[in-house]
Amino acid sequence: MNDIYSYLRELVAREFAEQYNLDYRTIYNSSFVIERPKREDNGDISTNICMVNSKTLKIKPLNAAEELAEKLRASDDFEKIEVASPGFINFWTRKTLWHKFLSLRLKTNELVPTNIGSGKNVNVEYVSANPTGPLHIGHCRGAVYGDVLANLLEKTGHKVTREYYVNDAGIQISQLVSSVIIRINELLVKNISENYPENFYPGEYLVDVARHILNKHGNDILDNKEHLDIIRQETIDFLLNRIKSDLSSLSINQDLFVSEQSLIVEGKIDDAINRLKDMDMIYRGTLEKPKGKEIEDWEPREQLLFRSTKFGDEIDRPLQKSTGEWTYFANDIAYHFDKIQRGSNHLIDILGADHGGYVKRMNASVKALTNNKAEFTAKLCQMVKLVENGKLVKMSKRSGEFITLKEMVDKVGSDSIRFMMMYRKNEAPLEFDVQKVTEQSKDNPVFYVQYAHARISSVINKLKKTNMNIDLTNFDNCNFSLLDKEGEIELIKILLDWKGVIETAVKLYEPHRISYYLYDLSSSFHSLWNQGKIDKNNKFIDEERPEISNVRIALLIATQETLKSGLSLIGVSAPDEMQ
DSSP, X not given: OOOXXXXXXXXXXXXXXXXXXXXXXXXXXXXXOEEOOSSGXXXXXXXXXXXXXXXXXXXXXXXXXXXXXXXXXXXXXXXXXXXXXXXXXXXXXXHHHXXXXXXXXXXXXXXXXXXXXXXXXXXXEOOOOOSSSOOBGGGHHHHHHHHHHHHHHHHTTOEEEEEEEEOXXXXXXXXXXXXXHHHHHHHHHTOOOSOOOTTOOOOTHHXXXXXXXXXXXXXXXXXXXXHHHHHHHHHHHHHHHHHHHHHHHTTOOXXXXXXXHHHHHTTHXXXXXXXXXXXXXXEXXXXXXXXXXXXXXXXXXXXXXXXXGGGTOSSOEEOBOTTSOBOHHHHHHHHHHHHHHTTOSEEEEEEEGGGGGGHHHHHHHHHHHHTTOSEEEEEEEOOEEXXXXXXXXXXXXXXTBOOBHHHHHHHHXXXXXXXXXXXXXXXXXXXXXXXXXXXXXXXXXXXXXXHHHHHHHHHHHHHHTSSOOOOTTOOTTOOGGGOOSHHHHHHHHHHTTHHHHHHHHHHHTOTHXXXXXXXXXXXXXXXXXXXXXXXXXXXXXXXXXXXXXXXXXXXXXXXXXXXXXXXXXXXXXXXXXXX
């Protein structure tokens, strides 16, 4: 067992099981945690095993903790063990334990556990912005979050499909086509209109679309009886290709782009609705008037309804409009049913924060369609506030005023955008300061982390210029007990947290934990670097003391490998030198 937390989990679980004559495997698999406490005065490691498992024994957690602590004090792994109310056990470990697991860590090539997913088939749908214009900086948070989550799931053994749902049906597309026709007429008569209709898309990008259509189909395109269908498809294709290109500039390349219109044409909405009818999940009924808001033209109307309340939703949901058309929700049901039929047993949707009301109804439909066999997860992302020159930049696709994603990638680079989009929890507000992400300082997290990787590379390059014979691939003969300074032990502790960070990030779908971790790891490394500047005895390379140089280089190699592994998951480069 090469993971310190798994080792300690096994130790305390076994001792607890023996203490009370319980099944060890049951205790080991219970929900207790082994973790580093937030406060240093609570030791190196803490566990709540007694609080989680003492109820079945009808014994107070504090009493169970006292009994277990007394038994664990016989172990050579701990300098001190204390019990804290209401039943925590806090451990002060010996340095030798950290040294042992650093040595084991250097012998493994698997930095990311690949057995978490166990082949589970996951569909991650993200971005899915309406193809009515280029992506802007506000779209990229969900794009990066979804892409990094997909990376994380894939690397940990899940079978992942990365998907974009193309909303190419509905009134917005009709308004978009009308706007393109206006732009086509403007190009043909060389006269810019001053009075545009209310739902006109004013963005200059539609001039490019209009010019493309004229170049491909000729100036008489509007005389073609099928011009609406042609313009519609050409517009969607043009804008979708631009979206794909913009995503690619951010190193995002999805597996599938699924058309909403194609689901309608292929009859998949009817298929999904009929399945729900067969399961008695659909009925005709009349909903009560919505509470909390006045709707002037509201009147009770019998509708086709889905029994979403049976699966935890507040109300049953309409599936058909008064015109007989399917609602957006009906289309979404069909789309998710299509995902399930393609083999996914866990559907993850990355949505904007304004889609919170969508979650329960979608969860209900997935449960109904699969008899609770498939899982649905929705993760909401707050929009990004863009700050430039100290001022908030306001953006609107409808008004045509926005900074495109491609423009921002060209300005600050893909690395800066991807890291900063992952430097806050997805549901927390995020402010993207253009000046800050281009600074070369500790206040710029992506620079700080990449600089740590580059600094280690500079140490390795310096080592290669000495006469020291240090094998950078084998540290079996290192005397790790020489790593006894407080900063060195702290760096080891953070290094050995890596596997737990990955497991928690996967379990909670919180890949931002990786960015936080990389910053903490880098901060610990930079502190050690600075100590070497102050005192030559703390330098990583000391030709007069090859043994301590060897072990310090081993610590740096482990640090650099972990930095590179984490940056790779986020989709950020790990440079060997900073420009």
